[in-house]
Amino acid sequence: xxxxxxxxxxxxxxxxxxxxxQLRQGIEAMFFxxxxxxxxxxxxxxxxxxxxxxxxxxxxxxxxxxxxxxxLLNILxxxxxxxxxxxxxxxxxxxxxxxVGKVDKRERHLFLTEDGQALEQKLSDAQRxxxxxxxxxxxxxxxxxxxxxxxAMMDREMRFAYTRLRDSGT
Amino acid sequence: xxxxxxxxxxxxxxxxxxxxxQLRQGIEAMFFxxxxxxxxxxxxxxxxxxxxxxxxxxxxxxxxxxxxxxxLLNILxxxxxxxxxxxxxxxxxxxxxxxVGKVDKRERHLFLTEDGQALEQKLSDAQRxxxxxxxxxxxxxxxxxxxxxxxAMMDREMRFAYTRLRDSGT
DNA sequence: AGTATATGTCAGTGTTGTTGACATTCCAAG
DNA sequence: CTTGGAATGTCAACAACACTGACATATACT
Numbered sequence: 001x002x003x004x005x006x007x008x009x010x011x012x013x014x015x016x017x018x019x020x021x022q023l024r025q026g027i028e029a030m031f032f033x034x035x036x037x038x039x040x041x042x043x044x045x046x047x048x049x050x051x052x053x054x055x056x057x058x059x060x061x062x063x064x065x066x067x068x069x070x071x072l073l074n075i076l077x078x079x080x081x082x083x084x085x086x087x088x089x090x091x092x093x094x095x096x097x098x099x100v101g102k103v104d105k106r107e108r109h110l111f112l113t114e115d116g117q118a119l120e121q122k123l124s125d126a127q128r129x130x131x132x133x134x135x136x137x138x139x140x141x142x143x144x145x146x147x148x149x150x151x152a153m154m155d156r157e158m159r160f161a162y163t164r165l166r167d168s169g170t
Numbered sequence: 171x172x173x174x175x176x177x178x179x180x181x182x183x184x185x186x187x188x189x190x191x192q193l194r195q196g197i198e199a200m201f202f203x204x205x206x207x208x209x210x211x212x213x214x215x216x217x218x219x220x221x222x223x224x225x226x227x228x229x230x231x232x233x234x235x236x237x238x239x240x241x242l243l244n245i246l247x248x249x250x251x252x253x254x255x256x257x258x259x260x261x262x263x264x265x266x267x268x269x270v271g272k273v274d275k276r277e278r279h280l281f282l283t284e285d286g287q288a289l290e291q292k293l294s295d296a297q298r299x300x301x302x303x304x305x306x307x308x309x310x311x312x313x314x315x316x317x318x319x320x321x322a323m324m325d326r327e328m329r330f331a332y333t334r335l336r337d338s339g340t
Numbered sequence: 341a342g343t344a345t346a347t348g349t350c351a352g353t354g355t356t357g358t359t360g361a362c363a364t365t366c367c368a369a370g
Numbered sequence: 371c372t373t374g375g376a377a378t379g380t381c382a383a384c385a386a387c388a389c390t391g392a393c394a395t396a397t398a399c400t
Contacts, residue, residue: 049354049355050355051354051355051356052355052356053355053356053357054355078356078357078358079357079358079359081357081358081359081360082356082357082358085355085356085357086355086356104365104366105364105365105366106364106365106366107365
């Protein structure tokens with residue numbers, strides 16, 4: 001690409017932060033940062049014969065106890081078959097409990113057992129520790145910007161799921 | 171210091187942005203945003219019998235033409251066997267060229283062919299379009315904060331690789 | 341000559357995504 | 371009430387892509 005600056009400034013605004021070079025740096029920053037983001041939980045999980053998919057399931061079940069499989073499916077964005085394999089092992093290992101719905105018996109409501117909560121705690125502690133350090137080093141204004149950009153980067157449905165979860169927070 | 175306000179406050183700083191709830195929101199924002207981040211290239215690639223691994227290889231070969239296999243290995247953080255599978259198909263399909271090193275004949279230097287450059291362009295156009303929209307919606311200050319936090323979130327070695335790439339930019 | 345380095349390859353395994361088939365349950369139209 | 375469709379969840383088989391381990395080849399260094 002000979003042209004490093006396909007977006008030209010218009011109407012007097014300074015749009016230097018939208019050059020292709022800036023965008024590329026943003027892309028690479030996302031790539032490298034996400035690796036760091038998942039590194040600590042991955043290390044813990046690899047000792048337990050679990051993977052990132054288990055982490056995600058445990059995280060969101062903890063986040064919304066009693067959620068249905070279908071609900072979790074929409075949040076995680078995978079097929080029900082894929083999620084089911086993960087859930088099955090978690091249930092077999094006694095980390096997750098699946099209760100038949102009372103009003104609709106087709107539904108299964110998911111909960112973490114004590115062991116499940118312990119694992120979730122361990123994983124999220126590690127991930128939060130890194131996030132806390134990054135946030136502290138960057139400062140509150142940078143954190144606000146970080147979240148603004150991330151929200152703008154989400155797909156429509158994902159932004160909806162995210163804000164719904166966010167606003168249900170304590 | 172990027173942050174002009176928090177330092178002016180005395181030692182009783184406002185650290186509300188470091189609560190567990192804020193950190194959890196940051197974690198979920200990363201999760202959902204990364205899905206959006208990879209969604210567009212993934213769609214393109216699924217039509218081509220390629221995957222995310224091919225995208226990453228093509229991206230960094232384009233970014234640093236003539237890079238060696240070992241170099242790419244370190245950047246991507248995968249095993250040589252895993253990278254080799256990807257490189258082999260890309261070379262077979264005429265998207266990547268592998269040239270024996272002149273000073274050290276053990277090394278293979280990697281380049282994109284014209285077809286490879288075309289694919290890279292297609293993929294990065296899609297990804298940049300989303301990044302551009304997110305950046306534009308968020309504004310320059312948010313973008314600065316976004317990058318500050320991401321850099322703080324990387325592992326040491328990855329931050330090194332990232333800044334080395336970043337500062338070699340045109 | 342002998343060791344270290346860079347790369348490539350083969351075989352096996354594990355996680356996680358996919359599709360297809362199917363069982364169960366609910367609900368609504370006849 | 372029965373029947374058919376929709377929703378929900380489970381099981382089986384397969385593909386992508388990561389991993390480890392072992393080994394081969396060519397080259398570089400000492």
